[in-house]
Amino acid sequence: MAEREQKKRQAPTRKEEVVEEAPAQSAQGEKLKEELDELLDEIDEVLETNAEDFVRSYIQKGGE
C-alpha cells in the first residue's frame, strides 16, 4: 500500500477570529448577500437575451 505523506497545516488564525465575532459575521453575511442579489439583478439585465441562440451560434475554429 502506498505510503502517504500526511501534512497537517495550521489553519489560518484569521479563521478563529471570525468564529468569535458571530454577530459581525452575520451582518457581514447579510451585506454580502445583498451585494450578490444586486449583481444577479444586473446580470439578468445584461445577459444575452436569447441564451440558446447565443451559445449555439458561437462556433470557433481551433487555433494555436
Added chain:
Amino acid sequence: MAITKVCGIETEFGIALRGADESNPITTSSLLINAYVARLQRKVGWDFEDESPGRDARGFAREGAMAPEIETHLVNAVLTNGARYYVDHAHPEYSTPECADALELVRFDKAGERILALSVEAASEMLLPGQEIGVYKNNSDRKGNSYGTHENYLIDRAVPFARIAQQVTPHFVTRQIYTGAGKVGSEAPGMSSTEVPFQISQRADFFEEEVGLETTLKRPIVNTRDEPHADPQKYRRFHVIIGDANLAEVSTYLKVGVTSIVLAMIEDNWLTGARDLTLEAPVASLRRISYDLDLAATLVLADGSTMTALEMQWELLDMARKYANDRGLECVGAEVGADVLSRWEHTLTALEVDSMSLSTQLDWVAKRKLVEAYRDRHGLGWNDPKLAALDLQYHDVRQGRSLFARLPMERLVSEESVVEAMTEPPRDTRAYFRGRCLQRWASSIAAANWDSLVFDLGEDPLRRVPMMEPLRGTSAHVDTLFQECETPGELLEALGST
C-alpha cells in the same frame, strides 16, 4: 544561478460577427486589427525570417510541420508597447511584449484585453447596421474547439530538455487549482453535465499527450516547440500551451510567478534529489483534478504513493521556500518573487479551508460562485443554455458586456498603468527598444520581429538591428542613446550598424 525569467503570454481570442448572413473569422479578425491600427498608429509589418515553429526541442527538425507562409498574407502588426497583434489561424492574437517579471506581465496581459476592446469599438464603425462583433478571452467554444493561451519563459539552453519536461509536469498538472478559468460542463467525449456540471479548467478536456510538438491536435502537457527568438546557443524559449486564459489578475500573477520559480528551480537543478513528484498518469490526472471541485481527488505517483493536487502544490512551495532562502529569487525579481511565495501560500491555505473564499481572486472560483448563485435564483438545470451563456459572457472583452467586469475582483495593477501599457513598452527588456523605435520612427521601420528591427532609410540596403539578447535594449541601456539621436540614421550610426 538561474537566468532572469523573461516571460510573455500569447492569447488567441474567440471572435464572433453577429447579425451577418455569413461570416469568415479570418476576415473579421483582420477587420478588427486593421481598425485598431488605423485608429492608433501606422502599421509595421512582421518579419517572418526567423520564425520556425516546426523546430523541435528534442533535437530534430520537422520540415514543414507548420509552414510559416500560411500566415504571411494575414494581418500582422507590431505595437508601440512592444506587443505583436495579428491574425493567427482564425483568431485575433495578442502576444505581450517580453516582461521581466510576473507583475509586469499581469499589466501587459490586461492591456491586451483593453486593446481588443478598443479594437471592437473601432471596427464597429465599419459594420452594417444590426451587426456586432463579440470578442472573448477564453479557450473553447463549448463544442469541442479549443484555442490557446500560451506562456513563454526564457531558460538557459544548457538545461537538458528531458529534465525540464519531467520536473515541470507535476506542476503543470496541478497548478490549475489556482490558474483554472472554470467551465460549465465538459467537452471531453462521453462526458455529460450530470457527470461534470462545472469544472476548474477550460483546457483540461483537450490534452491527450505528455510531451510533444503539436499544439492543435493531440495536445501535449509539455510542448517541445523550439524557437528561441533569441541567441539559440544561449537560450531556450520554453513554450507552455497548457494554461487557461485568465481575466483574474491574481490567477495570471500566480500562473506566471509560480511557474517562473519552478522553472528557475529546475534550471538550477534544485529539484533533482528532492521528492520525485512524477505522476503515473499525468493526462488522466489533469482531468481528474479539473472535475473535482472539492480538491480531494488523490493522484497516483510513479512510485506508487498518492497525493492530492493541493498536497503537490504544498510540496512545490516547500521546495521553493528552501530554494529562495538558499539561492535568492533575483531571477524572477526579488520583490515580486517574495510576494509570489506569500500569495501562493495564502492561496493554498484558503483553497484548503474553503475554496469559495477566493471568489474575488481566482477565475474558476469567481465563475463558479456566479453560476451557482444564478442557477439557484432561477432554479435552472446544469444543462440550461443560460448557464452556458453566462460562462461565455464572463469572458467578453467589451466592458459593457463582460460579466467578469461586474465582479468585485482584486486588482494587482492600477487601471491607469494598464492604459499606459497599451502604448508604452516595458522598461526592463528589449521590448523597450522595439517600442521606443516604433513610437519615434515607425515610418522608417520596414519590419519588426522579436529578435530584430529592420530599418528602411530610403537607401539600399535595408538595415537589420539584431536583438538577440532579451535583456539588452532596456531603458537603462538605451535611454541616453534615444536622447542623443534625432533620426533613425543617427541611431544606426551610434549602434555601429552600417
